[in-house]
Amino acid sequence: MSVACMAATAYSPAGRAQDVYAGVIVPGVKQSDGRAGNVSNAVEDHLHVQGYVKEPSHKIPVVASVDVIVVGGGPAGVAAAVSAARQGASTMLVEKTSYLGGLWTGGLVLPVLATHGKGKSGEWTKATGGICVELCDKLLKEGWAFNPDSPRVDPEATKYLLDKTVYDAGVRVVYNAVAAGVTMSGNRVESILLDCNTGRIAVKCKMAVDASGDGCLFNWTGDPYEARRYHISTSYLLGGCKGKKIGGKTPVDDMRFSTIGTRAHEDGLDVFRVSELQQKHRLDLWDRIETLRRKPETKDVYLMEVAPTTGVRVTRVLNSLHNVTLAESMEWTTYDDVIGMSGACDPFDYKGRRVEKKDRPVWQIPYRSILPQQTANLLVCGRCFGYDQGITWDAREISTCMVTGQAAGTAAALSAAYRCAPRDIDVKILQNKLVKEKVRLAF
Numbered sequence: 001m002s003v004a005c006m007a008a009t010a011y012s013p014a015g016r017a018q019d020v021y022a023g024v025i026v027p028g029v030k031q032s033d034g035r036a037g038n039v040s041n042a043v044e045d046h047l048h049v050q051g052y053v054k055e056p057s058h059k060i061p062v063v064a065s066v067d068v069i070v071v072g073g074g075p076a077g078v079a080a081a082v083s084a085a086r087q088g089a090s091t092m093l094v095e096k097t098s099y100l101g102g103l104w105t106g107g108l109v110l111p112v113l114a115t116h117g118k119g120k121s122g123e124w125t126k127a128t129g130g131i132c133v134e135l136c137d138k139l140l141k142e143g144w145a146f147n148p149d150s151p152r153v154d155p156e157a158t159k160y161l162l163d164k165t166v167y168d169a170g171v172r173v174v175y176n177a178v179a180a181g182v183t184m185s186g187n188r189v190e191s192i193l194l195d196c197n198t199g200r201i202a203v204k205c206k207m208a209v210d211a212s213g214d215g216c217l218f219n220w221t222g223d224p225y226e227a228r229r230y231h232i233s234t235s236y237l238l239g240g241c242k243g244k245k246i247g248g249k250t251p252v253d254d255m256r257f258s259t260i261g262t263r264a265h266e267d268g269l270d271v272f273r274v275s276e277l278q279q280k281h282r283l284d285l286w287d288r289i290e291t292l293r294r295k296p297e298t299k300d301v302y303l304m305e306v307a308p309t310t311g312v313r314v315t316r317v318l319n320s321l322h323n324v325t326l327a328e329s330m331e332w333t334t335y336d337d338v339i340g341m342s343g344a345c346d347p348f349d350y351k352g353r354r355v356e357k358k359d360r361p362v363w364q365i366p367y368r369s370i371l372p373q374q375t376a377n378l379l380v381c382g383r384c385f386g387y388d389q390g391i392t393w394d395a396r397e398i399s400t401c402m403v404t405g406q407a408a409g410t411a412a413a414l415s416a417a418y419r420c421a422p423r424d425i426d427v428k429i430l431q432n433k434l435v436k437e438k439v440r441l442a443f
Contacts, residue, residue, distance in 0.1 A: 233261025
């Protein structure tokens with residue numbers, strides 16, 4: 001075994017009788033809205049099932065083999081793919097839409113939050129580093145973003161920069177392809193199945209990174225997780241706003257952004273409900289803008305764009321080797337296997353008191369929180385890595401997604417190179433790689 005690997009630990013999931021999984025049910029699961037902390041991964045928990053059909057067995061052509069495949073081209077997926085490629089791994093990034101950035105760009109969630117927090121000295125300090133800072137600094141330098149503490153970006157410029165960054169890193173991007181399943185060999189992902197307009201295809205991989213936002217891969221591999229409910233909204237852009245106090249500012253003078261939606265806890269895995277909300281938001285938004293245009297002071301305002309990606313905030317969250325807790329994040333908990341840090345977003349209640357943004361500590365993220373309990377060659381990053389309900393807001397922010405993505409991609413490349421499971425790599429080597437890429441690890 002390579003010096004980069006520690007002694008292997010025997011671990012093998014039980015009950016793996018098939019090669020292809022489309023939603024393995026973990027024994028003893030219960031339907032959950034996340035608040036009760038129960039595990040749920042069955043379609044029956046989210047939709048009313050009227051019956052079942054059997055998909056005919058057929059051969060699926062293998063069209064590529066890579067060291068690392070990353071599913072999901074949002075901030076986490078881009079960070080993972082770029083990091084893996086920069087470490088020398090042959091890397092493929094799979095994205096279901098025709099652009100990168102996920103909710104950051106396609107969801108018009110323009111502010112990059114949780115980049116700073118309260119340091120141990122009591123001063124406001126930068127928590128994030130690495131690719132997150134690299135991208136934000138470029139956007140700020142070009143005038144495509146403003147406000148260094150919480151950069152607010154131009155979505156089209158950000159799409160361009162993300163494409164340029166993955167291209168320069170040598171990542172092979174596959175757009176308009178939806179992950180449709182996995183094939184397994186024992187407790188390892190052997191290949192990812194993709195649906196595209198040429199039909200269903202397969203890509204073989206040494207390591208897989210789940211950056212889907214919805215935990216699609218660990219759902220198929222049978223790793224346990226929580227199904228959580230959260231707010232669902234739709235963002236939009238307004239034009240003709242120069243000199244008007246309306247919406248949130250953007251780097252483009254006459255463009256503003258805002259959001260329409262609900263604060264209710266919605267099931268983002270209920271495709272019918274999400275579709276219903278998307279339609280309702282669009283209809284309500286049109287009426288809202290028409291009302292606005294009837295006022296003399298806003299008669300020139302017009303609807304530029306409704307976000308093509310619905311703002312589903314949280315769905316599946318991994319039950320990792322160690323889920324970060326709110327208490328740990330508030331009490332300066334240190335981890336020997338730290339792989340990055342995050343910061344503050346919004347005020348919240350903790351132990352009966354209100355914690356304002358300025359008083360929210362920066363917090364560490366352990367490597368164990370991006371590792372599933374069962375599957376040997378899978379890493380998880382973005383909004384579905386392992387954390388408890390209380391820390392949801394900060395954990396799902398764009399900056400945190402990039403931090404966990406960079407760690408996942410770097411670890412995946414190391415694991416492929418040293419031919420060992422991600423949990424068996426020497427975490428010191430991983431940490432040294434991250435520090436070299438200017439990732440902040442220490443308080």
